[in-house]
Amino acid sequence: MRFDVITLFPEMVHGLLGHGVMGRAVDRGLIELVTWNPRDYSEDRHATVDDRPYGGGPGMVMKVEPLRTTIRAARAAAPAAPVIYLSPDGERLDGPRVRRLAQDQRVILLCGRYEGIDERLIDAEVDQSLSIGDYVLSGGELPAMVVMDAVARLIPGVLGHAESASQDAFADGLLDCPHYTRPEWIDDRRVPAVLLSGDHQAVARWRLKQALGRTLEKRPDLLDQRGVSDDEQALLDEYRAGHQG
Numbered sequence: 001m002r003f004d005v006i007t008l009f010p011e012m013v014h015g016l017l018g019h020g021v022m023g024r025a026v027d028r029g030l031i032e033l034v035t036w037n038p039r040d041y042s043e044d045r046h047a048t049v050d051d052r053p054y055g056g057g058p059g060m061v062m063k064v065e066p067l068r069t070t071i072r073a074a075r076a077a078a079p080a081a082p083v084i085y086l087s088p089d090g091e092r093l094d095g096p097r098v099r100r101l102a103q104d105q106r107v108i109l110l111c112g113r114y115e116g117i118d119e120r121l122i123d124a125e126v127d128q129s130l131s132i133g134d135y136v137l138s139g140g141e142l143p144a145m146v147v148m149d150a151v152a153r154l155i156p157g158v159l160g161h162a163e164s165a166s167q168d169a170f171a172d173g174l175l176d177c178p179h180y181t182r183p184e185w186i187d188d189r190r191v192p193a194v195l196l197s198g199d200h201q202a203v204a205r206w207r208l209k210q211a212l213g214r215t216l217e218k219r220p221d222l223l224d225q226r227g228v229s230d231d232e233q234a235l236l237d238e239y240r241a242g243h244q245g
């Protein structure tokens with residue numbers, strides 16, 4: 001998987017890839033990140049990329065050029081890659097959209113700054129807009145990194161066997177189960193006995209019950225969307241009856 005990121009702050013995005021899962025994935029050639037800085041494609045000696053908004057108002061707007069030249073340079077290297085603009089008015093990023101993106105060989109992520117990008121560039125060059133939530137950030141770089149991290153976890157080989165994404169929250173449409181590690185006691189709080197039992201089947205059953213129960217409590221909408229099997233309904237009934245076993 002290759003990510004082409006168009007950004008005024010390449011160093012911000014490369015910072016993501018120096019660490020952890022993403023860093024290892026790049027080292028192993030499973031993920032490739034290429035950044036494109038519109039300032040490098042500006043025609044004027046001040047490397048202008050923005051200007052005042054028509055109609056007045058605060059802030060600046062990113063100009064069509066040099067952004068369009070930058071997008072075309074990135075597209076030239078990856079003609080089939082979708083150009084995705086990170087913006088609060090985009091489609092909400094969710095599990096299914098992350099899984100769809102993980103099917104692409106390459107994506108071009110366009111990061112806005114200032115008050116945004118001239119609408120004519122969005123109309124002419126953007127294939128889809130994605131939002132990570134209903135709030136406004138200072139730029140599209142953090143959302144782009146969210147997209148890359150979520151997608152990268154689904155690329156075969158990025159997560160070792162021990163970290164498999166199939167255990168991730170939302171992997172099967174549920175919230176995650178609780179996690180515990182040593183020590184066994186913290187003050188008067190003990191790790192649930194089933195997790196110390198060595199009974200892998202009982203542990204798996206307990207984890208699914210907890211994931212179902214927590215999803216019902218915190219995100220019933222997800223459960224409505226996903227539906228539950230008869231066996232899962234029985235686990236939910238146990239959870240609600242307070243059986244912690």
Ligand SMILES: Nc1nonc1C(=O)NCC1CCCCC1
Binds near residue numbers: 134135140
């Ligand atoms: N929320 C978000 N989800 O995806 N992107 C978001 C964002 O807040 N992006 C900031 C950008 C938006 C365009 C103008 C410049 C700042």
